[in-house]
Each structure stands twice: as structure tokens, then as C-alpha cells.
Amino acid sequence: MSASRRSLRAEPRTARTRRQDWLPWLLVAPGLTWLVLWFVLPLAQLLPVSLSDTADRFRMTLVFSGRIANYTEVIGQYTPVLARSLVYAGAATALAVLIAYPLAWVIRFRGGRWKAVLLALVVVPFFTPYLVRAIAWTTLLGDDGPLLSALRAVGLPQGTRLLNTAFAVVGGLTYNALPFMVLPITLSLERIPTELLDAARDLQGGPWTVFRRVVLPLSAPGLAAGIVLSLIPAAGDVVNPQFLGGPNNRMIGNVMQSLMLVQRQLPRGAALALVLMALMTATVVVHVRRHGSSDLTLT
Amino acid sequence: MGRRRFLRHALLAGGTAALGPALLAACRSGGGDRSRRLVISNWPLYIDPTSDGVPGTVDRFRKQTGIEVSYSEDQNDSVAFFAKIQPELSAGRPIAQDLFVTPYWLAARLIRLGWADPLPLEEVANAARLIPTLRKPSWDPSGRFTLPWQSGITGIAYNIEATGRPLTSVDDLFDPRLKGKVGFLTEMRDTMGMLMLADGKDITQPTFAAAEPSFARLERAKKDGQIRAFTGNDYQDDLLAGNFAACVAWSGDVAQLALEQPKLRFLVPATGTTLWADVMVMPKGAPHRREAAEWMNFVYDPVHAARIAAAVKYISPVQGVQEVLARTSDTAALARNPLMFPDRAMEARLKVFGPLAPAEEAQFDERFASITEG
Numbered sequence: 001m002s003a004s005r006r007s008l009r010a011e012p013r014t015a016r017t018r019r020q021d022w023l024p025w026l027l028v029a030p031g032l033t034w035l036v037l038w039f040v041l042p043l044a045q046l047l048p049v050s051l052s053d054t055a056d057r058f059r060m061t062l063v064f065s066g067r068i069a070n071y072t073e074v075i076g077q078y079t080p081v082l083a084r085s086l087v088y089a090g091a092a093t094a095l096a097v098l099i100a101y102p103l104a105w106v107i108r109f110r111g112g113r114w115k116a117v118l119l120a121l122v123v124v125p126f127f128t129p130y131l132v133r134a135i136a137w138t139t140l141l142g143d144d145g146p147l148l149s150a151l152r153a154v155g156l157p158q159g160t161r162l163l164n165t166a167f168a169v170v171g172g173l174t175y176n177a178l179p180f181m182v183l184p185i186t187l188s189l190e191r192i193p194t195e196l197l198d199a200a201r202d203l204q205g206g207p208w209t210v211f212r213r214v215v216l217p218l219s220a221p222g223l224a225a226g227i228v229l230s231l232i233p234a235a236g237d238v239v240n241p242q243f244l245g246g247p248n249n250r251m252i253g254n255v256m257q258s259l260m261l262v263q264r265q266l267p268r269g270a271a272l273a274l275v276l277m278a279l280m281t282a283t284v285v286v287h288v289r290r291h292g293s294s295d296l297t298l299t
Numbered sequence: 300m301g302r303r304r305f306l307r308h309a310l311l312a313g314g315t316a317a318l319g320p321a322l323l324a325a326c327r328s329g330g331g332d333r334s335r336r337l338v339i340s341n342w343p344l345y346i347d348p349t350s351d352g353v354p355g356t357v358d359r360f361r362k363q364t365g366i367e368v369s370y371s372e373d374q375n376d377s378v379a380f381f382a383k384i385q386p387e388l389s390a391g392r393p394i395a396q397d398l399f400v401t402p403y404w405l406a407a408r409l410i411r412l413g414w415a416d417p418l419p420l421e422e423v424a425n426a427a428r429l430i431p432t433l434r435k436p437s438w439d440p441s442g443r444f445t446l447p448w449q450s451g452i453t454g455i456a457y458n459i460e461a462t463g464r465p466l467t468s469v470d471d472l473f474d475p476r477l478k479g480k481v482g483f484l485t486e487m488r489d490t491m492g493m494l495m496l497a498d499g500k501d502i503t504q505p506t507f508a509a510a511e512p513s514f515a516r517l518e519r520a521k522k523d524g525q526i527r528a529f530t531g532n533d534y535q536d537d538l539l540a541g542n543f544a545a546c547v548a549w550s551g552d553v554a555q556l557a558l559e560q561p562k563l564r565f566l567v568p569a570t571g572t573t574l575w576a577d578v579m580v581m582p583k584g585a586p587h588r589r590e591a592a593e594w595m596n597f598v599y600d601p602v603h604a605a606r607i608a609a610a611v612k613y614i615s616p617v618q619g620v621q622e623v624l625a626r627t628s629d630t631a632a633l634a635r636n637p638l639m640f641p642d643r644a645m646e647a648r649l650k651v652f653g654p655l656a657p658a659e660e661a662q663f664d665e666r667f668a669s670i671t672e673g
Contacts, residue, residue, distance in 0.1 A: 057661060058381075058412055059389050081673065143480075144541035161479060163542060164527050246528055247521045250672050258672040262378050263664045 050270035057264040070271040078255055078272060082279070085251040088166065088241075089234035092173035093181075096230050097223065099174070100181035104222075105215075107182075108189035122182045134172055134243045141168050141244070164246035172240035177230035184229070188222025189215070224291045232280055252276055335366045337590040340399040342577065343372040345449070347610035356607055360597050366590050376531065377405050384582065388414040393584030398591045400448045403576045404488055407438035407654055410445075416581045417443045422592035425599035428618045432646075433576065437503070437653050446595055447616035449551070449607075450576035452638060452649060453489040455566040456538060456548035456556075469497035469568045472545060473516070478525050482537060482546030483517070485529045487667045488652040490517070490547055492573035496650065502573070503653040507662045518670045529671040538563065550638040551613035565638065567648055574649035576616070605630070614639055 050070055052062040075082075107118045125133070140147055141163040148162060162168050192215060200210045238253035245251075252272065259269035349355040354362065357370045374380060380401070387394045389412075401409075409415040420426050426446060433450065435442040457466050462477065472481050483490045492502045494513035501509070520526050527543065535552055537543040539560055553565040581591055597603055601619035608615035609630050625634035637645045655663060 058385070058408060058657075060385060077669075078673075138536075139540070142540040142542055161542075164479075246524075247526055247671055248524065254672050258668045261382050263661070263668050264382075265665075 046270045046274060050267055050274055052267045054265060054267060057266075060264070060266065062266060067267065070267045071275065074268050074272045075275060078252065081250060081252050081255055082276070084249075085235050085253075085276075086279070088170050088173060088249075088251060089231050089237075091170045092177055092234045093227055093230045095170065095174040096177040096181040097227070100178055100185055100226065101223070104182050104185035104189055107186050109194075119183070119186065123179055126179055130176065131239055133175070134239045137168065137172055137175075138163060138243055141171075163244065164249070166245070166249050168244035169241050169249050169251070172244045173234045173237060176237075176240070177234060180229035180233075181226035184222040184225040185219060186222070188219040188225075192218045220291065224287065228284055228287060231283065235280060236276060335364075335587075335590055336369070337366050337587050337594055338369045338371075338395055338397045339594065340371050340373055340396045341448070342374045342400060345372070345400070345577075345611055346370075347606045356598065356603055359603070360594060363597070364590075364593055366593065368594075374400060377402050381405060381408075384414075388412075388583060391583075393586065394582050396582060397585040397587040398579055398581055398594065400577050401580055402486075403436070403438040403445070403447075403578055404652070404654075406445045406578045406580050409580060409582070410439060411657075414583050415444045416583050416585060416588075418446060418579075418581055418595070419588045419592040420446075422589065423595045423599065425596045425617070428599055428601065430616055430618050433616050436576070437651055438576075439578070445578035445580055446599070447576040447578050448598075449611060449613035450574060450616060451613040452550040452567060452641070452645075453484070453493055453573045453575065454548060454550060454553070455545055455568065456534075456553045457545035457564055457566070458538065458541070458543075458560070458562050459564050460562045461541065461544035465564065466545060466566050467569075469493060469570060472547075473520055473525060475525070477544050478523070479527050480542070480544035481520075481526055482534050482543045483526055483529050484534070484547045485531050485671060487663060489549075489573050489575065490529075491663070491667065492650070492652045493547060493568065493571075496571035496573075497568065499570075502571075502650050505653050505655060505659075505663075507659050507666075510663065510666075514666050514670065521670055549613075551611050554612035554636070554638060567638075567645065569648065571648045571650055573652050575651070608639065609633055612636075612639060614641065 048064050049062060051064060051066050051068070052070075053065045053067055055061040055063050103122070107115055107122075111118050128136075139145055142148070143161055143163065145163075148156070148160065151160075152158065196214060196218075197210060200214045205213065235251075236253050237251060238257055241249055241251040241254055256269050256272055256276075259265050259272065346357065347355045349358045357368055360366070361368050380399075384394050388409075406415065420443065423446070429446065433447050436445075439445040455466060455469070455472065459465065461480065462471075466472075471477070472483075491510055491513060494517060495502050495505065495510055498513050498516075500513070517526075528537065530537065530546070532552070534543060534546045534548055535556055538546060538548070538556065548565070550565065550567075553563060557563045557565075579595060581588070585591065598607065599617050601617055601623050604615050604617035605620045605623035608620050609624060612633070621634045621640050624630040633639055641649060
């Protein structure tokens, strides 16, 4: 590094150093282009749309009018659904932590030579498409399905149901979040040297103390990354509430879909999308402020 | 299974696989191809398929006319389909299909927007066989833009074992004993039409004010947990799986499902219910008009129409189908089925949900969505 710096200072800018200047840009170009085309531009378009009036909802003719009321209206009307979405997403993320952390711990410290196999097993169910998994759950959780039939045989009261309830929606979201939780946590546990744990035990730390004061802080980056990776997709989910929930368990993604496709109120749909985005960004910013951005990059 | 299978079936049954031929066709016909081709899009399982060596209607048509037909079962959700074709049609560009089958109310919208071409009816001699009640309907007052594919009755399907008694009226859907076991349709006109009729309202000239008490009733039932789900065609799975004890349903589906589940019953409420139609529409600029005319003429031949009706068990729009079915012993029972061939008493209960002015339609859509998606 220092050698190259010296040479940069010593020599005039040659063709070689110029190439080195634009090489990094060349490397990020595909990613940057992708983001600009499919993220920045659509987002930039969403903003004026969200401030427009619908002149003809079927021809999709919008007139920009700076209509702030699109925001106040959707916030007024859909705050309960927004709150419900955040509660479901939060509950699913918390459950995923409770399930994933012990699992990651076992894979890391007890996996031995099976570690790779165990990790693969976590991921394998996700080779099935997302939608198919949700629909498979409808069969499992149905009123006469295998799960309830078995539970009824051991005394669950008649009339109890799982499908089309909040329980099923949160369950589906949790299931989807699992690999995004297990993998980063395992990775961060992987980086804890076992000598460190030995040292902690030598210093008379009981299992709980060792966990609380050594393992948990050192695995926090993975945990934080898992939380972000689970929370964001869960909050905007459409499929789980649609197939596993009932009409009282709809989430904000369903509302957006309805606004855009059925009601064809594009400006209100756009406003709601931006409100959700702002909420999620705020959540992540608070999270990053608290834990530091290094948590998210696992460095 | 029958008329409308929504998202889940689209993706499960390989919606993209079904789309393949249509996309290919779109590429090939891009250059003003005048060859004998035809691109049709319909709902899944809405025609007699080729099976056990017996050619279905599409194959018989191919053989008889030599027309290269691309028949896709890629209609799965009419609002999503509308969203897909809207950018092309509003820009004045033709879409991939020469002909597609869509609900009557969506056809009315396409006609109003000027996105449907008049059908080449002068070349469709069999169009004269259209049953009188469907001529010049409210959704197409000139009768020039649509020909019905099938029509059907919205009613109440229920599993008599689960309800414990025969259901007799729309009010039974609100019986607290069925709490959490009742389904309604996401198809707004079918759900609201039945409820409005039960409230004594005229649905042939619907107004938002007249609908409000029915909306309020639906909303209350949803909040109370009486309604388990609003569904598309997937109510069939819920009925068979025992998740629904009773639900709003379409006649042909139930006729087909009853073969699998003998406990299933279908009620056409005495207060009245909706008669709907799925109709053939030619989108603006569709290139293969002559071939489309031949297709419509073919499927309006009573012999072919009878094959389709026997498979899908909806109401055939073609006169003479009943006689054709009655001639053969294994279809004779179908000819006596009042859900396929409504008698006077049945006809008196059936009403078509009338056209809505644009502003009023927006109110209906928004209010309904506030209940189903809120």
C-alpha cells in the first residue's frame, strides 16, 4: 500500500494509474446501474405519483397537483393496518430470534463435522418457492388438517382453529425469517474463538454469565443483521396474510395491492408505499444508531 | 374445478407455462402476420379438454379449420389481467390475444374505454343461437362487442354435515352457529348483489346509497369474526378441506365439486341472486378477426357447445344444447339440471348486477376493499 502511494506521488499520472482510478467504478457499475434503474428511478417516480390526482383510474391518467391529502388520508385510514403489520413483523422477528439463536448455537458449538449438513438443512426448505410454502401451510393448519386433528385427539377443544388467524400469519412470517436469522447468527458465533469461552470459564463464569457477558455481545452483530433481514420483508409481506390470515389479519402489503390493482388509486398506493418505507427506514436508522452500522455488515 | 382460479392456482399450475405459447405468438404475429392463427386466453378448466383419446373442442377446431390456435388458460384474476393490458391498450397498441374471456362487468369497462373491437358477428352465423335472455345485455347494450362464453349463478354452497341443517336463506350465512366458518367472494358484484337482494334492493340499477346497509352488514360480520375469508376460486379448497361450512359460490363449480363431496349442497336464495356471464371480447386492434369469427361460430354450434357445457356445468349461452345433452344417456341428467338450464322458477330469482357509473363504481370498489382488505 505504502509503496504504491509513494509511486503515485513520484510519477506523473500514467495510463496505468488512470486505469486504477476508474477500475473501482467499473466494478461497482453493474450494481450501481441496477440500483439506479430498478430502485432509484422507480422511487423517484413514486414521489410525484403520490402527490397526484387520479383523473381517470382505468386509463391511469394522473395529474400532478401536489395533493398532500393522499398522505393524510392513507395515514388516517390505514394506521391500524400499519400498526398491525409492524406488530406481526415484530412478533415474527422475536420468535425467529428465539428459535434461531439456540439452533445457531448448536450448529456452531455442537455441530462438529455435521456443521455444513446442518446449515444446509436450514436452507433446503427454502428451495421450495415462497408461495408454495404458504399454501402448504394452509393444508397443515386446516380445520380438518393433520395438526389440529392430532391436537384434538389429545384434548384440544372442538372449534379451535389456526388457519385464517393472526397466529398462522405470524407463524408463516417466522418460518420465512428463519434462514435470514440462523445464517448471520451462526456466522457471528463462528467468529468467537473457543479459547475465549475457556478463558471465561476459567475465570469462574457460570454458563449464564459466559453467555451473557461473552457470547451474546460477540454475536450481537449477527443478531442485529438477522433482525433487520427478517423485520423488513415481514412488514411488507403480502402472501402470508393473504393465504394464512383472515379478513381481520390483513397487512399493509395487501392494502397496497388492493389500492394499486383493484381500486386503482395509484397516488394513494404510492403514498402508502412511501409511508411504509419511511417507517422502515426510521426503524433501521434507530437500530443502526443503537448498535453501530458495523453490526449490519458483520465486520 | 371451474371458473375462476386466482393467484394460487396461477402460480401453482404454472401460469408461466400456460403463458408461453401466447408470448411466442405475440412475437411471431408482431410483423403483421396474416396467416391463419388465433390467440385465445381463457380461465383454467373452462372447456372440455382432450382426454382418453377423445379430442377436446380446441383440438377439434384445429383439425376442422387448420387454424393454428394458441389456447392459454392464463386468466386467473380479472383485475390483475386488466392491470396487465391497460398500458398497451391505453397507448393504442394491440395486445397478445385476439380473443379473451372476461367477466361481463370488465367487458363493459373495456367497451366504455373504447378498448374493445366490435365482433365480426356478420361472419358468425351461429350467433343467432344466443339465448334470448342474453341478447343486448346491460353490459353491452348494442350486443356488438361481446358474446357470452358461459354464464352462471352465484349461490350458497354448504356442507350439510358441517351446518347440521339445510340452509334456506342468505341470513343463514350470518348465523352465529357458523361463526368463523363462512366465506364470501372477493368478486364484489357477486357478494354484494346477493346481499343487496336479500335487503330487498334492486341490483339491476344499483346505487351506492342502496348498497350501504348491505356493506354495513358485511362489515359487521367481518369484524365479529363471522367471516373466515374472502376468496376467489379457492373457496373450493376451503369447502373440501372443511374450513368453510358455507360460502358464496358459483353454480358450475359446486356441480363439479359435488361429485367429490356428496355432502355438498347449493342454495339459490329465494330473495334472489346474481346471474353473471363471462364473455368473449376482442381487444382493440386484434389482428385475426376472421379466425376469431370461425372460433365463435364453432363454439356456438350446439354440438360443440354441449361438449363444453357437459364439462364445465355452467349455463351454456347457446340454444339447442339442452336437446343435444338430452339425446345421450350419460348426459341426459345434465339436461334436467336447473342450475344449467334454469326453469321459470329459477329464472325469476336471477338478476344481473347493472352497470355502475364510473364515480359510483369507484365508491363501490373502495367501500368493498375497506372491508376485505382493511
